[in-house]
Amino acid sequence: MASSSSAGQGKENEVPRNGKEVDPAPPRFGTVNKQVSKKRPLNALELGPRKRPAQQDPLVHHGRHFGRTICAFSNVHSLLLLGLSEKDIVPETQQERREHRVYRKLLKLVPGLEERLLEANGDDDGAIFDIATHKGAASARSDDTKSLKSAVIDWITPSDGEPLRPPLARNVKVDRGIKEQLRNKTMAIPGNHWPLFVYRDEEWHDDPLKAWTGLFRSKLLVYAYKHVFTSPSSVDDDPKSTRSGNARIHGMTCVTPASVAYITTQLRFALSSASIFSRTDKETDSETFYTSVLELFEDPEEQDEVKALMAWWNRQVFPSFSNVPRTIPTNSVLSKIKERRAVLKARALNERGDD
Template sequence: MAIESSSDHDDAAAVVRAKRRIAALEQEVEVLRASNKRVKPQIDSNVHKGRAIRRLVSLFDGLEDLIAENDRREELLDSLDLPDQLVSTQDEDRTIRSFNELLRCLPWLKKKLSSDVDELDYILRDLRKGADSARGDDTANLKHVIVAWLTELFHPLDPPLHTNIKDDRGFIHHITGKLLCPVEYTWSLNLTKEKIRDRDPDFLVTAYSWPAMLYLDYTFDSGNIEKGLFRSALLLKAFKHIFTSPSSAKEVDGDGDGADAIVASQRRRSSESDMTTRSHLRFSLSNVNSWQSIDGDFDYYVFYNNIVDFFEVAPGIDAQARIKELLKWWNRKVFGKTRAIPLTPAQLGRFSVSRMTSQRAVHEGGSP
């Protein structure tokens, strides 16, 4: 009888281990193959990042225009003795603020602006592609869902609105017409409806009037035009649908009590998003079927800039304080009362835990 040596035993064990390892590797390969079949190709990262531009930076301005304005300013500042000597128009100031917001959203882009021109062209192309696709998606989505919101808020709609076409909206329908009507005019009067539909020179609908869709209960106080502005339930629904989730739009609990003057967010928080929402909301109520900046006498570009300037070019301390106060209201309405609220050191010092720590230090003979 042959006796198995320890060497033969070790070799056999090594072979068995190798077979187990091979079997495990083959199983891993099969798992990877199966998962690759299920996973869709990833969207290009720059295209994906570009989707934020039309929502958070600027609804209309081209990326090249923002960069060109920054380059122009840099060159002028290099030729001036003092930065205060720089003179610019309101449009130029608005553009540079959008450029600065672009860098806050995409901080890595600043370094790319100083890199190879060809590489930058590819980056801007992808960002632009993502930006424009986001705007198209937002307008298309609101086109359908807004009919359900109008039915909920103004039930019953007579005649009902179609979800797939917009030909029956705008000033043709009495509800969408009411929401689009400038607050200077009284939509409930038949004469007003006739004059607006006929584009009477005394009843033009332009971007220099606030439409009723932005107001609490869709009415305004001529003695205090800011009262209730940007507080409509429809606006809240549109904002939440785009920026939080479509289902969250169902959670809007009303327009508030009307005590605040206006509701808006400062840029870098939600204001740019909100401005974008208002433009998209008006477009979805209109009977225009494809996105364009001009709708009859109404210029969306002017409308958008008027809103930007309203929030970002506050005339004084009182207006700034109102915006800050209303920002709290807006955040509460959008994100709810359960969200975490950052505490300042001064606030923390008033609470019992911090006060106890100071008291204990005093009792031990130390400083608080």
């Protein structure tokens, strides 16, 4: 006589005459099987099949670099409309000149963009580009805000091992800045007032003739710039970084004035007690601060100082970059090639003269 267990198994595997499958017996508690495919059931405690990573829209990729190095706060859609409608109009005001420059840099950043917009028919490519670029710029800004929030604590901690007094939490900003006065509205810091950290060694000179001395040349700014653009490990000159920095990913080989303004704005926010980086934030007034820095960099009368500043930044971040042409040794192979080319050009000119 068959046992009850074997009888139960017989019934479990039995198929009725009408051809319909019998529902399996309820599983034991804690071992629910989820049917992933007809070939192999998946236990609830097992990992599911790995999803293929979603391919990022190239426009989002461009948007990240656009926000960091060209314009952190902009209405891309109106910028595109303005650029397309005023191609032959000479900008007159400082705002119009800035928008025109940003538009030209945007076209250079995204090859074929202008042709694509001009040829757009039913598809609203302008709106699509606006959304994608805004998404890229916003995500980059959020990533940088999050990473700088904790990194800045390491940079302002005394190098002699003494702790910060009062101590500051790495991931909580409520204790940073002059929060109480700002919260009670007894003190307000407008965006066009610049903090001391923008100066080398935090030394500000009251003498107008020394206003550029040390300006935007502080160690904190260089640390923050390297952290975002080259890699966090490059702040300590550590060559062991395994990830490509944002500069290499986007083919960036020199510092731009807008990128310095962006990093200065990010660092200013990181040192404040504000928790949300927003262009409408009245506590930090970040957009006004960013714009005031950018206006200085774009002032035609300050270009000699700005060029000297950018050269200084390139030596800090991209040591191989140089605006100075390299001299060729007189007895080198390269000098002989140049000499040969000059002889051939002179010979060709003489032959044309004879004709």
